Amino acid sequence: APDRESESFESLYGLTLQMIDVSTFVADAGVDQAAISLAAITDSCAEAGVWRWNAIDVHLNALRLLRTVGAQLPAADRQAMLEGLYKVSHRKIDEL
Template sequence: MTEARTLKVKTTLARQMAQPGGRTVAEVERRANERLERHRDDVMTTVAGTVTELELVCMAAAPGSEPDVYRLASSLLDTAGFFDTGPLYDAGYSLCEIADRMQASGAWSWPSVQVHVRAMRLILTGGCKADAATEALLTGLRSVAALSRQAT
């Protein structure tokens, strides 16, 4: 019977990783954030367009358009989540939460959705800054979300 031998193969990548030098994690993160920041204006334009779409869905309030609310709100979160949009992200998350609850229960409330969308427009217009006004808006949205939880 022959004895098994173990061979260690050193790949090119392993050799390169073993060499000193390269970039630190902090430097890589900084460079990634700089590159991401270059897209902020385009992303915020997309976010504003999504809020406009939500406003149009709310104005129509057509039966059967309820799933569009969750789809658009979650799309907004997916896009805005790459940047510090603070209160806008919180308002979008709250809208997703109530839309999901209302859709599941069948007890849809367009005024609850409209309040969220109007708050999102105000926050977006204000530059997504966390201040006393946006905190007051978010407190109101939390109240609306609490009422929607009680209704389901």
């Protein structure tokens, strides 16, 4: 969305917390862990005062995939995806 730069960090963080709450019902899909990783990115963006839209978009796309087929993915593939999201979410702004 072209106007997403004007969104507050708190609004995305709040939505992410709602995702975490709801995702406990589909824990076998990995949605909960991906949402926690998205919360970590949102938190780091808020601390730095700058959006990392590329990392956020990667997480949103992964969340869509996990929501639809996450439970059917082989466990190793799902875990590899979640580990990749973790790496993205813990990358420091100055490392970009």
